[in-house]
Each structure stands twice: as structure tokens, then as C-alpha cells.
Amino acid sequence: MDFENILIKQKENLAVLTINRPSKLNALNKVTIEELHTAFKSLNEDSDVKVIIITGSGEKAFVAGADISEFANFNVEEGTELARKGQEILFDFVQNLGTPVIAAVNGFALGGGLELAMAAHFRVASTNAKMGLPEVSLGVIPGYGGTQRLPQLVGKGKAMEMIMTAGMISAEEAKDCGLVNYVVEQEELLPLCEKLASKITRNSSVAISAAIKAINANYTNCVNGYSVEIEQFGVSFGTEDFKEGTTAFLEKRKPNF
Numbered sequence: 584m585d586f587e588n589i590l591i592k593q594k595e596n597l598a599v600l601t602i603n604r605p606s607k608l609n610a611l612n613k614v615t616i617e618e619l620h621t622a623f624k625s626l627n628e629d630s631d632v633k634v635i636i637i638t639g640s641g642e643k644a645f646v647a648g649a650d651i652s653e654f655a656n657f658n659v660e661e662g663t664e665l666a667r668k669g670q671e672i673l674f675d676f677v678q679n680l681g682t683p684v685i686a687a688v689n690g691f692a693l694g695g696g697l698e699l700a701m702a703a704h705f706r707v708a709s710t711n712a713k714m715g716l717p718e719v720s721l722g723v724i725p726g727y728g729g730t731q732r733l734p735q736l737v738g739k740g741k742a743m744e745m746i747m748t749a750g751m752i753s754a755e756e757a758k759d760c761g762l763v764n765y766v767v768e769q770e771e772l773l774p775l776c777e778k779l780a781s782k783i784t785r786n787s788s789v790a791i792s793a794a795i796k797a798i799n800a801n802y803t804n805c806v807n808g809y810s811v812e813i814e815q816f817g818v819s820f821g822t823e824d825f826k827e828g829t830t831a832f833l834e835k836r837k838p839n840f
Contacts, residue, residue, distance in 0.1 A: 584622065587614055587615075589603055589618050590603050591622060593631075597633070597777060598632045598634070598635045599636045600623070601638055605643075608644040608646075609640060609644050609645065609696070610647050611650060612653055615650075616672065620672040620673050623673075623684075627680050633788050634683050634684075634784055635682055635685070637684060637686050637687070637700075637703060638689055638773070638776075641689075644691040644692075644696070645687075645688045645690055645692040645696050646693075646700075647693050648694035648695050649694055669726070677703060678704075680795075681792035682792070683704050684702075685706070685779060686706040687707055687709075688707065688708040688712045689709045689769060689772055690713070691712070693714070694716060694729075695727050697714050697715065698716075698728050698729045701732040702727075706763040707763060708757060708766050708772075709768065710767065710768055712753070713751040714751060714754075714762065714763075716733065716745060716746050717751075718746075724746070725746065733746065737760040754766040785840075787840045789819070789824045789840075793816075793819055797811050797816075800812070827840060828840070
């Protein structure tokens, strides 16, 4: 696949997807969002890929935000469509992807950048990372799921503070409030993400995909997460991975998923 603004590197069962617009601090424009959708969809359909790491090029930014120049003159209808389409083809799409996605936050993750990181299944940050949703300073609100995912991760009060002040928090602050799982020096960021990915790839991709569905159901309106868990638990019994996993356990050997 040839892309204008993203790079993909595959190594065994891992794919590293890099947003490559360093001159714009990797800001998300329309083309980049569409390319990310295509890349995530293709990698999710590749049975060899068991984990995806998403990061930004350079040392300054994961994604510094959306490309404001593209929508500064939008009207109400255009703004509504911008948020609707963006959530549909990228942010909600990533959250519900069956393949685990780890966000390696290397530097600024602001606005749409933080929203993309939050759509990933979990996050690891470099010590120089700064995170925030500054949209209200522009007279708008987060439109790519930020008002929903941030409270789920850090709690309502902290989310209200971050969104209303439009301020940034450090990587350590992000870790303290549950926004990221780990904070490491920048040179250790991808190696740690790869180490975590390696642990994930040892397990059943089928079961992990089912677990993602069950976990996400708890955060979906009008959906009973417990019922989805029961359903996915039952479905697991009909898979080859269940047969292999339980047989390997009884035979005291490692499973071959």
C-alpha cells in the first residue's frame, strides 16, 4: 500500500503505523484520516497481523491536533458532517477494531491527536508527551469522541477540568489519572510497546477480539455489557482456539494459536 501521509512497517505479527506529517506536527487532515482508515482496515483483515502500534513521526508530536485550516470556514452542516464522518471511519472504527491497537504517544497529543490515542485500546507515553483537548479555546468542542472517551478514562471531574481549561497535562499526570498505562523515555517507547505486543501475540486473537467487543459494550448506550460478555464467552466454546487452548493446558504445553 502506498500512502501520502502514513508509513507502515510489519515485523512478524506486529504492524507499526506511523503518521508522517512532521512539518505539520502530524496534524490530522482529511487525507490522513482516510488513509488511516484504509490502513487499519487492511491490517485488521491480515491474519498475520495480531497487534497494531500507532505513533507519530519525529520526536515532537504523536498528533498535534486536527488540521484547522481545512475547516475554519465550515458552516453548521459541514461541521456536523466532519465530526460524524471522522468518528465513523476512524475513531469509532479503531475503538471497535478486532485487532488490538496500542498508541505510542511520542510528544504532543492534542485535540484530534488525543482523541485518536484514546480510541486505541490502551496507551504508552514518552516522558516528553503532553496531552490535552484545547478545542474550547477555538470556540468549538472536541468532535471526534473526546467528550465521551476522556471521562471514561479519567473520570467526569478531571475530564471537565481538562476540556474547560483547554490545558495540557504531562505524561506523568496522564499516568496518574489513568489516561496512559506507562511512561518511559522516548527511546524506550517503541521497544516497550513491542514488548507488550509480543505478550499479546502469544494469546488467542479470536478470544482477544471477543474480549474487545465485551469491554466496549460496557461503554455503549442501551447495550448490556454483561449480556455481550455472556454471548461472547459462549461463542468462544465453538472456536478452534478454545479447543487448542484447553487441550494445550491439559497436555501441559504451550498453545499454538
